[in-house]
Amino acid sequence: xxxxxxxxxxxxxxxxxxxxxxxxxxxxxxxxxxxxxxxxxxxxxxxxxxxxxxxxxxxxxxxxxxxxxxxxxxxxxxxxxxxxxxxxxxxxxxxxxxxxxxxxxxxxxxxxxxxxxxxxxxxxxxxxxxxxxxxxxxxxxxxxxxxxxxxxxxxxxxxxxxxxxxxxxxxxxxxxxxxxxxxxxxxxxxxxx
Amino acid sequence: xxxxxxxxxxxxxxxxxxxxxxxxxxxxxxxxxxxxxxxxxxxxxxxxxxxxxxxxxxxxxxxxxxxxxxxxxxxxxxxxxxxxxxxxxxxxxxxxxxxxxxxx
Numbered sequence: 001x002x003x004x005x006x007x008x009x010x011x012x013x014x015x016x017x018x019x020x021x022x023x024x025x026x027x028x029x030x031x032x033x034x035x036x037x038x039x040x041x042x043x044x045x046x047x048x049x050x051x052x053x054x055x056x057x058x059x060x061x062x063x064x065x066x067x068x069x070x071x072x073x074x075x076x077x078x079x080x081x082x083x084x085x086x087x088x089x090x091x092x093x094x095x096x097x098x099x100x101x102x103x104x105x106x107x108x109x110x111x112x113x114x115x116x117x118x119x120x121x122x123x124x125x126x127x128x129x130x131x132x133x134x135x136x137x138x139x140x141x142x143x144x145x146x147x148x149x150x151x152x153x154x155x156x157x158x159x160x161x162x163x164x165x166x167x168x169x170x171x172x173x174x175x176x177x178x179x180x181x182x183x184x185x186x187x188x189x190x191x192x193x
Numbered sequence: 194x195x196x197x198x199x200x201x202x203x204x205x206x207x208x209x210x211x212x213x214x215x216x217x218x219x220x221x222x223x224x225x226x227x228x229x230x231x232x233x234x235x236x237x238x239x240x241x242x243x244x245x246x247x248x249x250x251x252x253x254x255x256x257x258x259x260x261x262x263x264x265x266x267x268x269x270x271x272x273x274x275x276x277x278x279x280x281x282x283x284x285x286x287x288x289x290x291x292x293x294x295x296x297x
Contacts, residue, residue, distance in 0.1 A: 005223035008235060062266070065230025070223065190229045190240075190267050 005073070006134060012067060013133040015060050015185075016177030021048050022129070022141065023171035026122060030163030033118075042092055063185035080132045087128060091121035098159065116149025118159045119166060123149065137177070141170050202294075203287035206280055208253055213238060214246050218273065218281055221256065226272035247271060255280060 025044055032041035069077075098117055123145035130138035145166045152162030209215055213236075220235050221227065227235075233243055247269075250256040255277030259270040273281075 002223060004219060008220065008223055011235065061230075063230075064234060065228045065232070067227040067231045068225040070225055185234070188230045188233060190269055 005070070008067070009069060009073060010134045012064070012069075013135050014177075015064060015181040016174055016179075017056060017060055018129075018133060018135075019137060019141075019174030019177055020171070021052065021055075022126065022138070023167055023174045024048065026145075026163055027167035027171060029118070029122075030160045030165075030167050033160030034158065034164060035160075038096065042096070045088070060181075062187045063182070065188070077132065080128070084125065084128045084132060087121070087125055091118070091125060094118075094121060113150070113153045115157060115159050116153030116162055119145045119149030119152070119162050122163070122166075137173065140173075141166075144169060203290045205287055205291070206284055208249070208255070209280060209284045211246075213242060214250060215284075217243070217246055217250065218255065218277060221271060221273040222278065222281055226270050228271070229269045232271060250277070 025048055028044035029041035032038055032044070094117060098114065123142040126138045126142035126145060130136065130142065148162050148166035152159075152165060157165075209218060216236055217232065217238075220232065229243070229247075232247075233240060236243060238246070247256060247258065251258040254274055257272045257274050259272070261268050261270070
C-alpha cells in the first residue's frame with residue numbers, strides 16, 4: 001500500500017484512545033493478579049472490547065471524523081488481527097497456567113524469569129498491535145513490558161506487580177496523547193465556519 | 194496570420210488540474226469512503242473551500258456524496274466514483290507523458 005494511504009491509516013490511530021484501552025487492560029490484569037482474582041483480569045479485555053466502538057464514536061469521531069479503508073487494507077488487517085487474537089489467547093492460557101502452577105514453579109531457581117512471562121507475552125501483543133495500527137508507541141510499550149518483566153522477575157516481584165509497574169507509565173503516556181489529541185482537535189461540525 | 198505548429202500535448206482535465214481538488218481526489222483514491230471531518234483534517238483545507246471543491250467534484254460525478262445524520266449531527270460521506278477513478282488514472286497517464294517530455 002502506498003505512502004499516502006499509510007499516512008491516512010496512521011492518522012486514524014494516533015488519537016491515544018487505543019493506548020488508554022491497552023494501558024487500562026494491562027493495569028486491570030496486573031491488579032487482579034496482585035489481589036489473587038486472576039479471573040477478573042481475564043474478563044477485563046472482554047469488557048473493554050464492546051466499549052471500544054461507543055467510546056470512539058463519542059469522543060474521537062466528532063473530532064477526527066470517520067473513514068472506511070480499502071479492501072486491501074481490510075484484508076491485511078483481518079490477517080494481522082487473527083494473529084493478535086491467537087497470541088492473546090495464548091498469552092491468557094499461559095498466564096492462567098502460570099498462576100495455577102506458580103508455587104511449583106517458584107521452587108525452581110532456573111525459571112526465575114517465569115514471573116516476567118505474562119509481561120513478555122503482553123509485549124509480543126503490543127508489538128503486534130504496533131504492526132496492526134502502524135503506531136510506533138506500541139513498540140515502546142512492548143519495550144517497557146519487556147524491561148518491567150526482566151527487572152521484576154530478577155528482583156523477585158510477583159507477575160501482577162510487574163504488570164502494574166509497566167501499566168502506570170503506559171497509562172500516563174496514553175492520557176497525555178489523548179489530551180493532546182483533544183486539545184489539537186476540537187469537535188468539528190459540518191457547515192459554515 | 195500565423196500558422197500553428199500543431200504539436201499536441203495530451204489533454205489535461207481542468208477539473209482535476211487544480212491543487213485542492215487534486216489533493217482531495219488523491220486522498221479519496223486511497224480509501225473506500227470517508228466523511229467531511231476526516232477529509233477536513235487530512236487536507237488541511239478550510240470548511241468552506243472543502244465544501245465548494247467537493248460539490249464541484251460531486252456535480253461532475255467524480256465523487257459520490259451521501260448526506261445523512263448521526264444522532265443530531267449531519268454527516269456527509271464521500272466516495273470516489275468509477276468515473277472519478279478513471280479520470281484520475283487518465284490524468285496521471287497524461288501528466289506523466291507531459292513531464293517525460295521535459296528536458297532534465
